[in-house]
Amino acid sequence: MATTFLFLLLSAIFIAKAQRGQSVVNPGSFLTPTTTTTTNSSWPSPSGRYAFGFYKQGSGYAVGVFFAGIPDKTVAWTANRDDPPVSAAVTLNFTSDGRLVLQLAHGTTKRVAVYGETASSASMLDTGNFVVYNADNQTIWESFQNPTDTLLPTQRLLYDDVLDSSVSESNQSTGRFRAIMQQDGFIALYPIGTPYYIEYGYWSKGIQGPPLNATLNLDVDGHLYLANGNGIVTISAGGNSTKGLLYRLRMDDDGFLRLYSYNTNRKGDWVVTWSADSIGKCDPKGLCGVNAFCVIYDEEYNCTCLPGFAFVDESKRTLGCERNLTVDNCKEGTYDMEEEINTVWENDTLSRCFHQT
Numbered sequence: 059m060a061t062t063f064l065f066l067l068l069s070a071i072f073i074a075k076a077q078r079g080q081s082v083v084n085p086g087s088f089l090t091p092t093t094t095t096t097t098n099s100s101w102p103s104p105s106g107r108y109a110f111g112f113y114k115q116g117s118g119y120a121v122g123v124f125f126a127g128i129p130d131k132t133v134a135w136t137a138n139r140d141d142p143p144v145s146a147a148v149t150l151n152f153t154s155d156g157r158l159v160l161q162l163a164h165g166t167t168k169r170v171a172v173y174g175e176t177a178s179s180a181s182m183l184d185t186g187n188f189v190v191y192n193a194d195n196q197t198i199w200e201s202f203q204n205p206t207d208t209l210l211p212t213q214r215l216l217y218d219d220v221l222d223s224s225v226s227e228s229n230q231s232t233g234r235f236r237a238i239m240q241q242d243g244f245i246a247l248y249p250i251g252t253p254y255y256i257e258y259g260y261w262s263k264g265i266q267g268p269p270l271n272a273t274l275n276l277d278v279d280g281h282l283y284l285a286n287g288n289g290i291v292t293i294s295a296g297g298n299s300t301k302g303l304l305y306r307l308r309m310d311d312d313g314f315l316r317l318y319s320y321n322t323n324r325k326g327d328w329v330v331t332w333s334a335d336s337i338g339k340c341d342p343k344g345l346c347g348v349n350a351f352c353v354i355y356d357e358e359y360n361c362t363c364l365p366g367f368a369f370v371d372e373s374k375r376t377l378g379c380e381r382n383l384t385v386d387n388c389k390e391g392t393y394d395m396e397e398e399i400n401t402v403w404e405n406d407t408l409s410r411c412f413h414q415t
């Protein structure tokens with residue numbers, strides 16, 4: 059009797075779940091930055107773990123995919139990340155002709171996801187992948203193939219794919235560091251804008267080829283590894299079967315690649331499970347910008363200007379330093395020479411005082 063009841067109960071739960079199924083978004087749907095009685099600000103995944111839609115950014119809003127079921131709306135993907143935030147007076151439309159656009163003021167629109175075909179539906183999946191389908195239910199666009207700074211479980215970095223850090227925790231615009239899945243089978247870290255040569259990189263991990271075309275993979279249990287059809291190289295073991303653990307890999311604004319986990323049973327904060335190993339806080343090259351150097355202080359990095367230089371912006375010390383001298387100071391006999399110890403100099407063009415005379 060009890061077993062039958064349990065069976066019926068389980069079937070009921072299963073059917074309820076199956077009916078909720080994928081949360082399908084159809085053309086004609088729209089979102090607004092703030093939820094009202096008639097509009098929503100995001101489309102949630104079936105479990106409610108992820109959502110696609112508006113989130114707060116600066117004094118306005120951005121559009122992207124974020125962890126929705128936890129107190130701190132952690133961002134996993136952002137559309138048009140380098141555009142300024144939008145005001146509250148916009149709508150995000152899945153238009154009747156199948157485009158995903160931001161409807162801005164004065165009737166102008168901006169595409170949120172760019173694809174060639176006409177979309178028939180879209181879906182926020184429970185993996186954190188936002189997918190757009192054509193009339194044949196074929197995927198024509200997915201956030202998993204257009205990563206910003208984060209890799210989610212089951213998402214892969216294929217060769218030449220990159221994760222670019224954000225400016226900061228609260229600004230998702232492109233920052234200064236990049237993780238690239240190289241064709242030679244190495245996942246490697248570089249400052250953005252430098253060539254992919256060994257002297258510019260500051261960390262890497264590789265898998266022996268052939269075959270080439272290695273991928274970086276993250277499993278739902280936190281297993282982070284390189285694979286190339288020949289075998290795998292584990293970067294972080296994972297394997298914890300604990301239910302309710304969420305994972306994400308992020309290229310962080312301080313130049314470190316880190317794997318984070320979040321225990322949904324305990325709430326609390328994201329915890330660093332793994333981070334690019336064998337490098338120091340000051341190793342990400344260019345961390346302090348030009349005319350500055352990095353020192354470790356209390357286990358944290360701290361940027362310091364060269365003598366005679368001052369921070370471009372005292373509140374954003376990683377932007378580097380500029381001359382704090384007038385041209386007059388540069389005249390012969392009016393300057394001092396100082397020796398900097400324990401520093402390594404790159405052969406690079408810096409705005410040095412004597413360039414100005």
Ligand SMILES: *[C@@H]1O[C@H](CO)[C@@H](O)[C@H](O)[C@H]1NC(C)=O
Pocket residue numbers: 095096097098102
């Ligand atoms: C807002 O979202 C809820 C829950 O997902 C849904 O039931 C409701 O229909 C949505 N409202 C609008 C106006 O789309």
Ligand SMILES: *[C@@H]1O[C@H](CO)[C@@H](O)[C@H](O)[C@H]1NC(C)=O
Pocket residue numbers: 115116117143225229230231
């Ligand atoms: C984010 O950072 C970029 C680059 O530094 C800057 O131009 C932009 O104004 C910042 N956005 C916000 C919302 O602070």
Ligand SMILES: *[C@@H]1O[C@H](CO)[C@@H](O)[C@H](O)[C@H]1NC(C)=O
Pocket residue numbers: 088149150151153154159161167
């Ligand atoms: C977006 O949706 C709003 C609300 O339904 C509508 O007024 C507006 O015309 C739509 N814009 C586009 C480009 O479809």
Ligand SMILES: *[C@@H]1O[C@H](CO)[C@@H](O)[C@H](O)[C@H]1NC(C)=O
Pocket residue numbers: 080193194195
């Ligand atoms: C597309 O998938 C949805 C949900 O899985 C299904 O309801 C629909 O019939 C499918 N359409 C086509 C044309 O296969």
Ligand SMILES: *[C@@H]1O[C@H](CO)[C@@H](O)[C@H](O)[C@H]1NC(C)=O
Pocket residue numbers: 269270271
């Ligand atoms: C790597 O993948 C690309 C695209 O799938 C393919 O064209 C190329 O032949 C592959 N290279 C190797 C060495 O497998």
Ligand SMILES: *[C@@H]1O[C@H](CO)[C@@H](O)[C@H](O)[C@H]1NC(C)=O
Pocket residue numbers: 279280281294295296297298319331
């Ligand atoms: C697995 O659990 C152990 C013990 O709680 C913890 O120390 C370890 O960091 C966890 N590993 C991962 C990959 O989450």
Ligand SMILES: *[C@@H]1O[C@H](CO)[C@@H](O)[C@H](O)[C@H]1NC(C)=O
Pocket residue numbers: 358359360361
């Ligand atoms: C770096 O050191 C200065 C004092 O020299 C201090 O004001 C600043 O807060 C430090 N920055 C960090 C990130 O620790």
Ligand SMILES: *[C@@H]1O[C@H](CO)[C@@H](O)[C@H](O)[C@H]1NC(C)=O
Pocket residue numbers: 366367368369382383
């Ligand atoms: C910059 O120069 C001015 C005038 O020479 C001086 O008062 C100031 O302290 C200097 N600032 C720094 C950060 O060195």
Ligand SMILES: *[C@@H]1O[C@H](CO)[C@@H](O)[C@H](O)[C@H]1NC(C)=O
Pocket residue numbers: 405
């Ligand atoms: C520094 O760079 C310049 C220009 O690229 C080059 O001519 C010079 O030989 C380099 N010096 C050293 C010491 O590497």
